[in-house]
Amino acid sequence: MKSIVCEQPYQFKMMEAEKPVPKLGEALIRVRRIGICGTDIHAYQGNQPFFTYPRILGHELSGYIEFLPEKVSGLKVGDQVSVIPYMECGECIACKSGKTNCCTDMKVLGVHKEGGMQEWVVVPYDHLVKTEGLTLDQSAMIEPLSIGAHAVRRAAIKEGEFVLVIGAGPIGLGVMAFAKEKGATVIAMDVNDERLTFASKWANVDFQVNATKQPMERLTELTNGEMPTVVFDATGNANSMMESFKYPAHGGKLIFVGLVKSNITFNNPDFHSKELTLMGSRNATREDFNYVVDTLNKGTIDLSLYISHRTSLVELIPQFEKWLTPDAKVIKAIVEID
Known part of the structure; x- marks a missing residue:
């Protein structure tokens, strides 16, 4: 073979x-x-x-x-x-x-x-x-989508809360889609405007933020000064992951979905004053796979443009x-x- x-x-x-x-x-x-x-x-x-x-x-x-x-x-x-x-x-x-x-x-x-x-x-x-009931294409995409579903499950998102997803690659797109499934108001952030446009079209995100164009000001404006209560970083980029500590609201959560082969540092007084919850999200479980299968069978996620x-x-x-x-x-x- x-x-x-x-x-x-x-x-x-x-x-x-x-x-x-x-x-x-x-x-x-x-x-x-x-x-x-x-x-x-x-x-x-x-x-x-x-x-x-x-x-x-x-x-x-x-x-x-x-x-x-x-x-x-x-x-x-x-x-x-x-x-x-x-x-x-x-x-x-x-x-x-x-x-x-x-x-x-x-x-x-x-x-x-x-x-x-x-x-x-x-x-x-x-x-x-x-x-x-699924296609071969859909079946192969269950694993990457399950990673996003697992991260969203870890975050215990509440309906209506502001959720920021940094990184509009395949994993980040999955996080956006499943956060929308949970009823969140989803903000997509990336350095690439074309990927942000795709996120709006495919994952139906509510807002876009270009990470190179004064993101703090834009996030402050979108959330009425409160900032997102849940932030996912799906970039696998050390600089982005370190910057992401700035974005959660006081009492909020930061979930690292991406993995990088380096150390991550952050400002402890800011982290402490916000009483942030920092989470890692690794892989997925059968529960997440089954959830993605059910979601794909419902037809709420279209993979024809994703691939x-x-x-x-x-x-x-x-x-x-x-x-x-x-x-x-x-x-x-x-x-x-x-």
Whole structure:
């Protein structure tokens, strides 16, 4: 079978490998769609935390069950599925409290272990989500959307409150969409006006703020001087994350959805005086995946514009570098395997 390996930063290689064989507790998945995400880009560029080379990337996956070595309740050969790519230990303090998304010994497909940028992949069957009624495209997008849904669930948003989402990339867009689902008044912030326009169109955000054009003044104006009560930073940019401490209201919350390979500092007197709640939001749980499946089945989130670029597995290597340029205007890229 064909697979693409990231051998070292800025170096992909197409390989031929043996088709994997599932053990008891696993399923063989014929991969049909692979979403390209920020983790893949960071790994390719050499700045992804918790990462070693060589590695087969890819964890936003959909496909069909091709083989099960045993009978599994609720699953059968031929089922269309999405993959929960976070392999938790099941034994640590986080897992025992239901927070499998932040397991102390987490192994994520495409990061800590081989991912799905290949024609077949073996996955524990308890990490599969049936996606009957959805398209293969929708099924592959459940994982990135679940990250946004998890962050919104962490924030416990109340209807009508002002929510600021910094970063109008794929994850930030998901946060915006699910914050709107909760009834928030959503403000999108980015440095790119085209992305802000897209956020207004796709996520139906209420207001836009360009981060390079006096954002404090604009936020003060939009919130009648009170500032947003919930702020998400989905940029994965250290400067943005440090600036984001300025934006929450007194008594507000700041949630870091993005991840950066560096230290983050903030002004403690300001943080203390506001009595801010600072949260990290990592990955997602099955609860979030199920919520996204239900939302997609309701038809309230349209992915036809969200997925902006496509290619095949055999054409991915020359395309990948092109997608990294701002001129490519990528919102979300996806790999098709037929």
